[in-house]
Amino acid sequence: MGTKFRSFLNVFLLSIVVAGVLVACSNNDENKENTSSNDEKQAIEMGQINWAENIAVTNMWKVILEEEGYDVNLNVLDIGTQMAALENDELDISPEIWLPVQDASYLEQYKDKVNFSEATWYDNAKVGLVVPSYMEDINSIEDLHDHVDLFEGVITGFDPGAGTMEVTEDLIEEYDLPFELLPSSEPAMLTEISEAMKEEKPIVAPLWSPHRIFSELDLKYLDDPKEVYGGVEKIHHATRLDFADDHPELATWFDNWNMDDDQIGSLMVEVSEAEDPLDGARKWVEENENVINEWLEK
Known part of the structure; x- marks a missing residue:
């Protein structure tokens, strides 16, 4: 009887261990599934x-x-x-x-x-054409008509396809400006503005506020009497x-x-x-x- 009881006890304990392992594996799989689901939701x-x-x-x-x-x-x-x-x-x-x-x-x-x-x-965002503040005779978009040669007929632009670039194309047409809008990238445009201003050369470009460049360079927005760029x-x-x-x-x-x-x-x-x-x-x-x-x- 003692031997049979010990055999029964060993089998019983083994079954508990196996059951515990199976439950643990099931919980681990469930946790993995939940973790995977959470990770997916959090991306x-x-x-x-x-x-x-x-x-x-x-x-x-x-x-x-x-x-x-x-x-x-x-x-x-x-x-x-x-x-x-x-x-x-x-x-x-x-x-x-x-x-x-x-x-x-x-x-x-x-x-x-x-x-x-x-x-x-x-x-309180704003968009418009800007020029260096030292260009005292140019204060409105309409003033550009009298200074086409000064700017070589070029408006220095940034990313093609940007909404402001599209509006600037509309502005050129609305004001009948004999200017070409040259696309590039924002960093390239900012570099051109900065390099021109180091030598106090003329440059005109579309810009917007908020923008850090206004704390670095003395620029001014040109008046837009036809409000092509809109207001605020x-x-x-x-x-x-x-x-x-x-x-x-x-x-x-x-x-x-x-x-x-x-x-x-x-x-x-x-x-x-x-x-x-x-x-x-x-x-x-x-x-x-x-x-x-x-x-x-x-």
């Missing part, structure tokens, strides 16, 4: 344009969201490509849409395919159509996002002065915790 694809303020705010949001447990990928794409990517669910959010004028064509084209936010994160622009964000359903928390945070001149200016300075834009953004986030908590409703 956010954000568009980035190679503009100073866009680099600043996209890196800022990357810092904020990754501190909240999300994995943020920044995709460098022009605005037209971002709109198509939002429509195709390849991108989650495009954080910089200028309305009512600059990006009106994209709003019209994608209004039923992309969600354009009613909320704005900057309410507001900056919105856009998302793929199902973004708010998939990420209601994030949708609320982005709707709460709002910055004043000092905040966006200081962020751009931190980012531009850092070797890595992410480090500059991280420093700004650490110094503006109260502002960010308001966006995140903490």
